[in-house]
Amino acid sequence: MAYSFPEEDREYLTEKLAIVGELAAGMAHEIRNPLTSIRGFLQLLQTKFDPQALEQEYFTIMFDELDRINNIIKEFLSLAKPSQPQLQITPFGQLVAEALLLAEQEAIMHEVKLVQYLAPDLPLLCLDPGQIKQVILNLTSNAIQAAGPGGQVIVTSYLDTTTGQVVTTVEDNGPGIPPEQLKLIFEPFYTTKENGTGLGLTLSNRIVAGHGGKIEVKSKVGEGSCFSIYLPVT
Numbered sequence: 001m002a003y004s005f006p007e008e009d010r011e012y013l014t015e016k017l018a019i020v021g022e023l024a025a026g027m028a029h030e031i032r033n034p035l036t037s038i039r040g041f042l043q044l045l046q047t048k049f050d051p052q053a054l055e056q057e058y059f060t061i062m063f064d065e066l067d068r069i070n071n072i073i074k075e076f077l078s079l080a081k082p083s084q085p086q087l088q089i090t091p092f093g094q095l096v097a098e099a100l101l102l103a104e105q106e107a108i109m110h111e112v113k114l115v116q117y118l119a120p121d122l123p124l125l126c127l128d129p130g131q132i133k134q135v136i137l138n139l140t141s142n143a144i145q146a147a148g149p150g151g152q153v154i155v156t157s158y159l160d161t162t163t164g165q166v167v168t169t170v171e172d173n174g175p176g177i178p179p180e181q182l183k184l185i186f187e188p189f190y191t192t193k194e195n196g197t198g199l200g201l202t203l204s205n206r207i208v209a210g211h212g213g214k215i216e217v218k219s220k221v222g223e224g225s226c227f228s229i230y231l232p233v234t
Contacts, residue, residue: 031073032070039063085207086130087126096122099133107144110148112144112150117157125233126234131207132211147174156169172226174224174225187202211231214230
């Protein structure tokens, strides 16, 4: 089953994000302040222990969890105040390759084979490299987690000369997405992951739309999913 985001749904989602984002931003600021104090006192307490002490491992875990909370807060704040794309001429093939290099470690950790097919004629695009790299990383990370141990993720990027778009697909052979869930995956806070925030696809969709592009998804239960990013060349 295929699903792309209709224009009327985009308008509805934009309004919904504005309301949710405003509430989330207020909550995020209230959480961030005490977290800063907690981190400061933990760093002070850490110095009281020998660098080789067993307790140092506990501090590492606590700092990692604080970082995870901070990352969630950043996603909340992105809902409220989406940053304007900082456009620059970027070699798109190089950008995708750099994103996949970062994703490779996660693939190894999950015992997933990550395959890439990048066309040699990928053009220069006017885009925000940080934002688009974030989108590719997010979709690839989702695919890796969906594929699971022994699975495979294929990332393909090519220039479609008939439409004047660069198309990047991220395909996995995971369990697929049921039709009733497929229409909800771009909704803020909707997630099927145990530790997910439900913001990754929402923000990715917003970023791509801000570049004049779109994201489409095809999925079949038992066979896997394929997310396609379409970005205009001009």
